[in-house]
Amino acid sequence: MGRESLEAFGWEPQGQDGAARAGLLVTPHGSVPTPAFMPVGTQATVKSMTPRDLREVGARIVLANTYHLYLRPGVETVERAGGLHSFMQWDGPILTDSGGFQVWSLANRRTVTADGVRFRSHLDGSEHVFTPATVMDAQQRLGADIVMAFDECAPHDAPRSYVEEAMQRTHDWAVRCKEAHSQPGQALFGIVQGGVWPDLRGQSAEYLSSLDFPGYAIGGLSVGEGKTQMAVALEAAVECLSTTKPRYLMGVGAPEDLLAGIARGVDMFDCVLPTRNARNGTLLVNEGRINIRNGAFRQDLRPLEDGCTCYTCATFSRAYLHHLFRAEELLAYTLATTHNLTHLTRLIASARDAILESRFTEFHQSFLTQYRTRSDIQPHT
């Protein structure tokens, strides 16, 4: 349960191609080849998937949310069960988000205090306070391998002055999180903020680097800003981060964005998109996305994606998946999630191979050539 020493944590570079990096993230619960995508298990479960399903789709590390688990079932319940690994029976590495993003999303249900954020639960309206100290306490008791500093994620259209203020608060809280964190064998990552301003991103990355965290996340991107703005901000941050520490781009999970992030030197990603999309019937194929609910798939007896080896593609037809979605059958969500996660895992593994073989740029180009980002792919007949 992550009780080993911090020596158990690290990131070992294995190859680089341009800015893109391949490596190995070492944690007390095993190693993870990077780049890596972390499926989101908000409430200590990746929706519709068993732990063995997760293994089968190639997931190596999962994310859980401190905010949700703190409210339900409560940190004490998870702690009594022996921590998150034992509670959810996932024996691989786990990362917990700090709750910063969720708390700031509560908008008019929260107020900022000098020390943190006072908020009302989205479940029952009860009042709670998150401070760097309480968030560290919760995450240490949840027992993930990697925990995140408490940060403020400013809205993408906030004025620069506000973004700067939020960044300063994030820096201040990063210091306090570091002071409050005492769990050996658990790695605390700092979170770079600074909105879409490259100079702020650079400043933030430099300041956090001076605190010497074992890894760094880039937060507050993919929240509504354009792709170009995101790329510029990301580059500015990465430039100022250590080359020997893992870099984690938060909340990014669309195939094209994963590759864009990898191309800029990111090692870790998480996002609800592949799993949430799956439950809406939006499925990832090499050419982009299809919506399996589309009537055109009603009698399509081909597998969802040609050449995919996931259980869904190896077993069922598009016609059957279409039927399950139309009939709102629970099996639809499991089968779709199985496919989307397998697809992403395979994409990232291919990207990693390309980096190790120094052909990432071609790989990226070839991906972009065949890939369409809209759900406009029609079945061939």
Place this chain on the structure above:
Amino acid sequence: MGRESLEAFGWEPQGQDGAARAGLLVTPHGSVPTPAFMPVGTQATVKSMTPRDLREVGARIVLANTYHLYLRPGVETVERAGGLHSFMQWDGPILTDSGGFQVWSLANRRTVTADGVRFRSHLDGSEHVFTPATVMDAQQRLGADIVMAFDECAPHDAPRSYVEEAMQRTHDWAVRCKEAHSQPGQALFGIVQGGVWPDLRGQSAEYLSSLDFPGYAIGGLSVGEGKTQMAVALEAAVECLSTTKPRYLMGVGAPEDLLAGIARGVDMFDCVLPTRNARNGTLLVNEGRINIRNGAFRQDLRPLEDGCTCYTCATFSRAYLHHLFRAEELLAYTLATTHNLTHLTRLIASARDAILESRFTEFHQSFLTQYRTRSDIQPHT
């Protein structure tokens, strides 16, 4: 796809203890030890379960509903996919219900004609007619191993005169179904009706026996009548049925009712109860039922059922299941269904062993001694 000759179907007796029988149901898609419980896959999927999950919980034969599949995805879609086995990728035996029960349940959305029933779809209000001929056509094209005659299931509190009339109609339709059924390798079962009246049940069983079906169902029970009335009607029917053909009690699936049916010579059962209950958090344990949503299980770290070898019990704690149900997580439904089906499969397998070892009465008694039918079991602390 069930294209073999009818020789492929049969029921071989293997042992008897009192009225209770053990046997082997032989179908074109493999053999099923009886007594057997058939999980219900209404819309060509047992809710929340993959076919491999079904194998793992010990299911050997599943049921699907003609009424639902006829409306969605439509018989043609299933037929084009190569039939139900291929469509849902279940390679074991399948039984389809005739739709009689569903159509009669539509109450004010249906009218009886001389030849069948005119009804409006519960999905879109469109008008359809089910007759013995159309129902046979649909079931033959769906391609199950066992299909059911079109019958009328009278309400449990209908006057005797109406029950008699419905029984006569069921008999008339049984003849027409037999005439319309031409699929070799697919066994057509007759359905005994007659409400709670033992003499009508006897009459119905005798009449259907004279038509010489390869198997017989007892329909119209477990629809609200009392347990004693059900037992008396069941006994009257079974007494007049062939001892060499399989007997199927429709819509019965509570553990105590399965054993009561087995004790009276029933070989096959189906019911939505174990799977529907699972999705409501009502879970079967040796002592009866527990509702895992109960706050008492919040920090209960024991497995759901002591000694159960299902994936759920072998992997997770009651506390985690409680959390999944409270958080309305999809995984809850899969894990709960996995357990309830495993529990029932094991119960029936134990009953079968007891019959083969001539100790079924003791087994039944010992079950009743420890079993409580209400959800009032509290956790030990």
